[in-house]
Amino acid sequence: MAQDFAWIRPEPHGIHVVPADCWIDPSKPVDHALVTHGHADHARGGHGRTVATPETLAIMKLRYATSDGAVPVAYGETIRLPGKVDATYIPAGHVLGSAQILLEHAGERVIVTGDYKRRPDPTCPPFEVTPCDVFITEATFGLPVFHHPPTEAEIGKLLDRLAVHPERCVLVGAYALGKAQRVIAELRAAGHRQPVYLHGAMEKMCRLYEDFGVDLGELRLVADAGKDDMRGHIVVCPPSALNDRWSRRLPAPVTAMASGWMRVRQRARQRNVELPLVISDHADWNELTRTVEEVDPHETWITHGREEALLRWHQLHQRRARALALVGYEDEDD
Amino acid sequence: MEEFAALIDALVYTRSRNGKLELIAEYLCATPDPDRGWALAALTGGLDFPAVKSSTIRNLMHERVDPMLWTLSRDFVGDTAETASLLWPAGEEPPDPPSVSEAVETLTAMTRASVYSELPKLLDRLDASGRYALLKLATGAMRIGVSTRLAKIAFAQAFDVRVEDVEEYWHGLAPPYAGLFAWAAEDGAPPDTGSLPLFRPFMLAHPLEGAVVELDDYVAEWKWDGIRVQLVRVTSKAGSSETRLYSRSGDDISGTFPEFLDALPLDAVLDGELLVRGVHQGGERGGAASFNALQQRLGRKTVSKKMLAEFPAFIRLYDVLILEGEDLRALPWTERRARLEASMPRLPETRFDLSPVVDAEHFDHLAEIRASARDEAIEGLMLKRRDSPYIAGRKTGLWYKWKRDPLLIDCVLMYAQRGSGKRSSFYSDYTFGCWSDEGELLPVAKAYSGFTDEELRRIDRHVRTHTVNRFGPVRETDRSLVFEVAFDSVHASKRHKSGLAMRFPRIHRVRWEKPAHEADRIETLRALVRD
Numbered sequence: 001m002a003q004d005f006a007w008i009r010p011e012p013h014g015i016h017v018v019p020a021d022c023w024i025d026p027s028k029p030v031d032h033a034l035v036t037h038g039h040a041d042h043a044r045g046g047h048g049r050t051v052a053t054p055e056t057l058a059i060m061k062l063r064y065a066t067s068d069g070a071v072p073v074a075y076g077e078t079i080r081l082p083g084k085v086d087a088t089y090i091p092a093g094h095v096l097g098s099a100q101i102l103l104e105h106a107g108e109r110v111i112v113t114g115d116y117k118r119r120p121d122p123t124c125p126p127f128e129v130t131p132c133d134v135f136i137t138e139a140t141f142g143l144p145v146f147h148h149p150p151t152e153a154e155i156g157k158l159l160d161r162l163a164v165h166p167e168r169c170v171l172v173g174a175y176a177l178g179k180a181q182r183v184i185a186e187l188r189a190a191g192h193r194q195p196v197y198l199h200g201a202m203e204k205m206c207r208l209y210e211d212f213g214v215d216l217g218e219l220r221l222v223a224d225a226g227k228d229d230m231r232g233h234i235v236v237c238p239p240s241a242l243n244d245r246w247s248r249r250l251p252a253p254v255t256a257m258a259s260g261w262m263r264v265r266q267r268a269r270q271r272n273v274e275l276p277l278v279i280s281d282h283a284d285w286n287e288l289t290r291t292v293e294e295v296d297p298h299e300t301w302i303t304h305g306r307e308e309a310l311l312r313w314h315q316l317h318q319r320r321a322r323a324l325a326l327v328g329y330e331d332e333d334d
Numbered sequence: 335m336e337e338f339a340a341l342i343d344a345l346v347y348t349r350s351r352n353g354k355l356e357l358i359a360e361y362l363c364a365t366p367d368p369d370r371g372w373a374l375a376a377l378t379g380g381l382d383f384p385a386v387k388s389s390t391i392r393n394l395m396h397e398r399v400d401p402m403l404w405t406l407s408r409d410f411v412g413d414t415a416e417t418a419s420l421l422w423p424a425g426e427e428p429p430d431p432p433s434v435s436e437a438v439e440t441l442t443a444m445t446r447a448s449v450y451s452e453l454p455k456l457l458d459r460l461d462a463s464g465r466y467a468l469l470k471l472a473t474g475a476m477r478i479g480v481s482t483r484l485a486k487i488a489f490a491q492a493f494d495v496r497v498e499d500v501e502e503y504w505h506g507l508a509p510p511y512a513g514l515f516a517w518a519a520e521d522g523a524p525p526d527t528g529s530l531p532l533f534r535p536f537m538l539a540h541p542l543e544g545a546v547v548e549l550d551d552y553v554a555e556w557k558w559d560g561i562r563v564q565l566v567r568v569t570s571k572a573g574s575s576e577t578r579l580y581s582r583s584g585d586d587i588s589g590t591f592p593e594f595l596d597a598l599p600l601d602a603v604l605d606g607e608l609l610v611r612g613v614h615q616g617g618e619r620g621g622a623a624s625f626n627a628l629q630q631r632l633g634r635k636t637v638s639k640k641m642l643a644e645f646p647a648f649i650r651l652y653d654v655l656i657l658e659g660e661d662l663r664a665l666p667w668t669e670r671r672a673r674l675e676a677s678m679p680r681l682p683e684t685r686f687d688l689s690p691v692v693d694a695e696h697f698d699h700l701a702e703i704r705a706s707a708r709d710e711a712i713e714g715l716m717l718k719r720r721d722s723p724y725i726a727g728r729k730t731g732l733w734y735k736w737k738r739d740p741l742l743i744d745c746v747l748m749y750a751q752r753g754s755g756k757r758s759s760f761y762s763d764y765t766f767g768c769w770s771d772e773g774e775l776l777p778v779a780k781a782y783s784g785f786t787d788e789e790l791r792r793i794d795r796h797v798r799t800h801t802v803n804r805f806g807p808v809r810e811t812d813r814s815l816v817f818e819v820a821f822d823s824v825h826a827s828k829r830h831k832s833g834l835a836m837r838f839p840r841i842h843r844v845r846w847e848k849p850a851h852e853a854d855r856i857e858t859l860r861a862l863v864r865d
Contacts, residue, residue: 144399145407145420263420264411265346265466266758269479270787274347309406316400 005134007085008103008110010301010324015112015136017103019083022051024101024112034087035060036114037098038177051079053089055097055212059177062204075099075125092116093127094281095178096209102130110134111295112303117280118287119151122185123178123214127291135297136324139305140282141260148260148284154277155186158234161254161275166232169197170275171253173239176202178281180236181209183258184216186279187234195220197230199237199246227251243272260284289313335431335460337365338373339467345478354480358488363519369434371510374489376434376471378482380509385444386453386472388414394453398423409807412758413477415469422465425458432459434471435510441472477754483727493518501726505533505584531568531578533586534603534655534663535726539716539733546697547734553667553720554692554700557713557735558650559625560609561632563587565649567598575601579608590634591647597685600677605653605724607689610645614864615712616687622650624864625837626825650689651678652716655724663724670724704736713822714738740820741862742842743768744853746775747815750797751808753782760790761797761809764841766819768832769855776832776856779819784841793844816845816853824862832856834863 009016014026022032029046036042036052038059043052045064050057051071061067073079078088084106089099094115103110109132116127116138141148162170174180180202187196195218198206206216222235231251241247242255260280261267268276283291288310292300300321302310307323314321341361348354358377362370375381391414395404399421411417432440437456444452453472457465470476486504490497495518506527507513516522562582569575577595579588588595591608598604609615610631612623623645631637631645654674655663662670671691678688692715694700704715714737722732745766753762763782767775785793796815803810820842827835834856 143407143410144403145411145417147420264759265343265416266412269346270757270760272349274349276347306406306410309403312400312402312406 005108005110005299007083007105007108008134010303015303015324017081017083017085019105020081020085021083022049022081025114034101036092036101036112037094038063039095039115042114051087053097053099056099057097058208058212059097059205062208090128090130091125093118093121093124096124096181096212096214098124100127100130102132108133110136111297112136113138115140115282116291117283118291119148121182121281122189123182123209129291129294131297132295133298134301135292135295135299136301136303137288137292137310138282139288139302139307139310141280141284142288142302142306142310144285144309146260146263146284147286148263148278148280151186151279152190154258154279155183155190157275158187158256158277159190159192161256162232162234165252165254168252168254169230169233169235169250170256171235171237171242171247171250172277173242173255173257173259173271173273174236175259175281176238177205179258179279180238181206181214181216182281183277183279184219184236185214188215188217192234193217194233197222197225197233197235199235199241201238201241202236222249239271285309292319335434335437335464335467337361338369338376338434338471339431339460339463341373342467342470342476342478343463345480351484354484355488355491358480358485359492362489362492367512367515368510371512371515372434372438372471374485374511375509377476377480377485379474379476381438381471381474383441383444383472383474385446385449386441388473390449390453391415391418391469391473394418394450395421405806409752410759412752412754415473415475416466418469419462419465422457422462427458429461429464430459431461431464432456437468437471489514489518498726499524501535502532503527506530529568529570531566531576533564533566533578533580533584535584536562536564536582536605537653537724537726537733538728539735540728540730542717542734542736545734547717549694549697549700551719551721552717552734553671554694555652555689555716555718556615556692556707557716557737558607558609558615558622558689559713560607560615560622560628560650563606563608563649564655565594565598565602565604565606567601569601590631590637592637593642593647594649594685597682599680599682601656601658602654602677603656604649604651604674605655606649606651606686608647608649610647616650622648624823624825646684648685648687650687652689653724665723666721667718667724668720704738707738712738738822740822740838740842741824742818742820743859744816744845744848745778745819746813746850746853747797747811747817748775748777748813749808749810750793757782757790760794762790762794764793764817766817766839767813768853768859769851770832771855771857775813777830778832778834778856778859779821779836779839781817781819781839781841784820785844789844814850816848816850818842818845823864824859826863832859834859 007018009018013028015024023030024034025036025042026033031048033047034051038056043060049069054072057070057072073089075089075091078086081087086104088102092098092100092114100111100113111132118127174183184196197220200223247253254275255273256275256277257271257273258277258279262276262278302323311321344357345354395418408417486500487497490500503525506525513525517524564580567575567577577598578586579591579594581587609622610628612627613621614624615622654670694703717734719732745768747764748767749765750761751763765777766779767777770776797809800812801809802812819839821836821839823837825835
């Protein structure tokens with residue numbers, strides 16, 4: 001084939017944009033980084049320059065306490081990089097500030113999705129389908145067993161359980177960046193007006209979301225509340241706190257977790273979760289395959305996740321694809 | 335089926351034992367006969383549908399999903415029934431779930447040919463939870479953290495009856511246990527079990543865990559390394575006698591050991607260790623072979639004359655529960671022992687001997703005897719309270735097992751595979767190797783247990799970041815991580831390239847800091863062989 005996209009090179013520690021000598025989501029410090037979104041495995045600290053959306057840069061500043069070398073770029077804005085490479089940031093629908101990065105060079109178009117999903121999320125603009133030659137996608141939930149049910153139905157399960165046990169609280173484990181705020185925003189959209197109690201580790205990120213105009217309603221800290229105050233209420237904490245000593249201060253919590261992994265029973269059991277909520281910020285199998293069909297790239301590259309199955313799907317549908325085997329991206333607690 | 339599916343889901347997600355007991359008890363009270371009986375049978379592994387196997391489900395799915403996508407999905411989920419329930423194409427029609435009884439009837443009527451047309455019809459009538467429950471019920475392996483014992487306790491709680499009585503009557507009845515429900519739920523007469531060769535639940539022991547007991551109160555016996563069995567003979571009123579041999583779990587293994595079918599000259603229920611003749615356990619004459627030899631006889635449906643001659647089995651008796659119609663279980667151990675000793679002359683020597691009492695002056699003396707026991711096949715000691723009645727299950731303070739300390743060896747992780755059930759989607763099944771003289775790693779053991787959830791996560795991460803090769807679901811690692819593996823004994827084996835096979839290998843601890851080249855050599859392991 002005529003095009004070989006030699007100017008974009010997957011290396012073990014990130015995707016190298018060769019003519020610009022910059023890296024996308026590198027897992028170690030580099031001089032010049034393009035960052036898709038604020039999750040720690042994509043947005044590491046210590047780069048010389050970091051190009052990202054203002055929201056992502058704010059998240060990184062919160063985490064690393066510095067904004068040295070930050071270069072903001074708005075959704076839809078194109079910036080010129082060295083070596084005649086243009087980069088455009090396009091909404092990815094994953095979390096606040098998350099972007100796909102469209103790279104254009106010598107008439108070729110490459111998109112790096114970072115992480116993304118296709119269903120609506122009240123905390124960030126939706127994924128935009130953008131034509132390209134090479135589509136570099138994630139595959140966190142790249143197995144046909146992963147089907148995320150409608151979010152409203154899962155939120156409904158949560159509210160039902162709350163109503164059944166007015167003397168208990170429901171403790172929802174949710175990833176501190178993105179999932180927690182989305183669950184709260186979805187609860188508000190479903191008409192839940194009660195205060196939501198937060199684990200201390202969640203507070204700053206929730207305030208940051210509010211600063212960017214996401215309405216999360218009344219939030220209170222568990223640390224400021226008495227046990228009885230929290231009866232019949234929802235408490236949100238990071239997944240690591242679910243089975244921690246910390247949760248002993250709560251009134252007989254029902255343990256819930258909001259994650260795409262909850263689709264698999266044994267995954268929920270491994271976490272000692274009583275109320276699994278299948279709410280994910282990643283594309284499920286149907287979203288992944290539909291997205292590839294809609295973007296209709298010349299070739300798909302798969303960064304991380306269950307890449308074997310998505311490769312197989314491409315093969316079955318006579319589409320070109322390869323797995324990049326990048327290191328450092330974790331199966332986060334989604 | 336919806337209520338049963340809801341029960342199964344709730345049990346999967348309920349942590350506490352009491353929570354599970356309540357869920358099962360509520361279901362048993364609220365559900366009519368015979369549905370609740372079939373459900374109870376499903377929970378206790380009492381159902382068997384020969385036409386529906388794991389391979390049946392796989393074949394059905396291969397017609398609907400690309401085989402490679404199926405395999406990748408199954409490998410990740412770690413459970414065939416669950417994978418199929420998630421991948422089954424959703425029907426056009428709204429669900430129209432069958433009752434549990436209807437499902438059981440339909441499954442019973444299926445043949446190996448008809449299953450491929452009939453099972454899909456059932457699955458089409460259910461939602462994902464219902465499909466999961468149905469496939470679990472159909473294939474038998476529930477894996478939802480409910481033991482048979484727990485289900486029986488829940489039954490006892492539901493109807494306020496004694497769990498000992500439930501255990502007693504259980505084995506005489508077949509699903510859907512009409513007699514059991516009639517007795518417990520409807521105040522009917524207890525099922526008649528006197529004239530049947532029934533399994534009586536075993537009395538079990540707690541580990542001693544460093545405690546010290548007074549030998550005035552406790553008697554010591556060797557813990558023999560065979561399989562625990564119960565031999566039952568009953569003579570009916572018409573005068574015909576029937577003998578059955580049961581394994582520790584209550585499975586009827588009479589067919590595997592036909593030499594016992596006419597071996598008992600009297601009606602009795604005897605508790606003992608099944609062994610094969612040899613020179614290890616109990617000396618040159620009248621001794622028993624190592625467990626390795628017994629394994630040749632286990633699990634066989636038919637037994638050749640050659641097998642019977644080469645590996646003759648016998649039972650080393652521990653206890654007597656019922657003797658010539660008299661139930662001795664409430665008597666103290668000393669009295670049961672006296673009755674057993676008095677009966678020994680009537681039993682054929684070829685098939686029975688008596689597990690001797692180990693005499694010791696005091697506990698320290700006993701510890702010395704245990705430590706100096708040269709016979710490698712003996713597993714350790716049992717300590718039984720002299721006044722203990724024979725009680726089903728494990729009652730604290732009555733019987734203790736004082737096992738030998740395990741042998742330990744440092745091995746290197748070679749391969750890892752994803753686990754099933756609770757460990758699904760984590761790399762939790764490991765193959766370990768030791769170094770040969772040529773500096774090559776040879777596999778010596780597989781182990782699946784002995785680590786905490788926290789360690790499992792860390793090992794899983796190690797496997798995923800140190801993979802050098804993939805063979806389907808198996809990952810080969812870069813051989814950099816050392817595990818201290820504990821095991822009970824090691825035997826010569828032709829099955830492995832190393833020529834060795836460990837008994838009960840389990841992970842003792844992970845040696846994160848130890849360099850792989852400092853792991854043990856095959857020679858070290860070979861020196862421990864006692865065949």
